[in-house]
Amino acid sequence: MVKSGMSGVDGPDAPRASKAAVYAPLYRQIKSLLLRSLQVGEWKPGQMIPSELELANRFQVSQGTVRKAIDELSTENLLIRKQGKGTFVATHHEPRARFRFLRVVPDDRAPVPAVSRYLECKRVRAPREVGMQLALKPSDPLVYLRRLLTFEGSPVVLDEIWLPGQLFKKLTAERLAEYNGPLYGLFESEFGTRMIRADERIRAVAAAADAARLLKVAAGSPLLLVERVSYTYGERPVEVRRGLSVTEEYHYRNTLT
C-alpha cells in the first residue's frame, strides 16, 4: 500500500523518505489511494465518497492531509465538493460538465442543446494512425462511430469516433439511437470508462464532398477540424475523434489563463 520511497501513513513520527529517494508528500500518497478507489469503481460517478474525517481515520492521517489530496482531485475535475453535503465523484451527466468537452457553441446567442444523429456504428480494424494514438496493435478491433451534431435544426459538427473494441464491445447503433445525452455520459454509465482529459489539435480544412453534403455547405468550404485524443485514469488513451465543424454562426471557444 505504501510505495517505496514515500513516507508512510504511520503518522508524524514515521521515518521520512531519504533525500536521495524519490520524495512524495503524504497527501500525494493519499491522493493516489483515492485515485485507485475511483479507478476500480469503489465509488461510482455521481456517488458521494466518505467524509474527510472518515477518510482521515481510514488512512490514519489528519483531516488536513486528506483535504489537500481531495483539493487536487477537485481541481482536476475528478471530484466535486459540495459544502454541507459531501464530496462526490464527478460525472458527465451533470449540466456543469456539459460544455467542458463540447467547445463548439453559437456565436452570440445562448448555448443551445445539441441533438445527435448517429450515422454509423461498426466494427473495424485499427487504422494505423488511430491504432498508434490508442496504443493498440494494428490488428486490434475498434468501434467506429459517425454522428452529426445539430444545433437549432442545422447541422454543425460531423464527428468520427474510434473506440477500443475491447471496452466498447456492447455498443450498438440501437443503443445510441435511443440514448439522449452526452456520449461521455453513456460511456461512463454503461461502459465503465470515464474520460477525464483530452488533447486537441485544431486546423482549418476544405470540405470534402461527403462532409459538405452532410453539413450542407459547398464542397471546398473551410471547415474547422478538431482532432481529439481522450484519456481515462492513468493517462490511458481510450478515444480518438475527428470533428468537422461549420463555423459560420458557431465557433470553438477557448480561454487562455
Next chain:
Amino acid sequence: MVKSGMSGVDGPDAPRASKAAVYAPLYRQIKSLLLRSLQVGEWKPGQMIPSELELANRFQVSQGTVRKAIDELSTENLLIRKQGKGTFVATHHEPRARFRFLRVVPDDRAPVPAVSRYLECKRVRAPREVGMQLALKPSDPLVYLRRLLTFEGSPVVLDEIWLPGQLFKKLTAERLAEYNGPLYGLFESEFGTRMIRADERIRAVAAAADAARLLKVAAGSPLLLVERVSYTYGERPVEVRRGLSVTEEYHYRNTLT
C-alpha cells in the same frame, strides 16, 4: 481598506460578517490586497514579493491564511512560487510563459522559436466591433498592428492587433522592429500592462487575397481564424487580436480538463 461585509484583518477575535451580508473569507480579502499591490505595481513582474511570514505580519493574519491567498494567485498564474527562493510576480519574459498565449505549434516536430515581422503600426479610430470589445467610445484612439509570425522560415500566422491608444501611446514601428521577444513581454515591461487572461473564438475561413499573399497560400485556402480579447487586472479588456494561421504543418493545440 477592509471592504464592508467582510471580516476584518483584526485577528481571529474580530467580528465576522453576518449571515445576511456578502460573505468572503479572510484569505480572499488578503488576496485582493495582494492583487491591488500587483495592479498598482508595488511589485513588478519578475520581482520577489515579501515572504509569507512578512505578509502575515503585515496583514496581521496567520501564515496559513496568506498562504491560501498566494495559492490562488499562483494557480491563476499571477504569482510563481519557488521553493527555497521566494514568491515572484509572473512575467511573460520567462520561457515557461511562452506557450501559454501562443497556441499554434508545429505538428510533430519540437516547438520552434517564432520570428515576428511587423508590417504595420499606426493610429486609428476604433472600428465599431473592436471598440465594443475594448469598452471604448467610437471616437477613442487605438493603436493598430499587423505582424507576420514565421516558424522555421515559413510564414504561419498573420496577426492584426488593436490596443487602446491611451495606454500604448508610445508604441512605434521602430521599437517593435528592434524588439525581440514575446509581445506581451514588451507590453508588461514598457507599457505597464500585463495580460493575464484571454478569450478566444476559433473558426475556419477562406483566405482573402492579401492574407493569402502574405501567408503564401492560394486565395480561398482554408485558414484558421483566432479572434482574441485579452484582459489585464480587474477583467479589463486591453487587446483585440485577429490571427490567421496556415494549418498545413501547424495546428492550434488545446487541452480539455
Next chain:
DNA sequence: CAGTGGTCTAGACCACGTG
C-alpha cells in the same frame, strides 16, 4: 547556516444543507 516555501498536525469555529 539562515531564510524561503512545503508539509503535517490538532483543534476551534463558521457556513451550508438536511432533517
Next chain:
DNA sequence: ACGTGGTCTAGACCACTGC
C-alpha cells in the same frame, strides 16, 4: 441538531536555495 465541507490559527518539522 447534526454532519458536511470551509476557514483560521499555531506550531513543528522538512526540502530547497544561496551565502
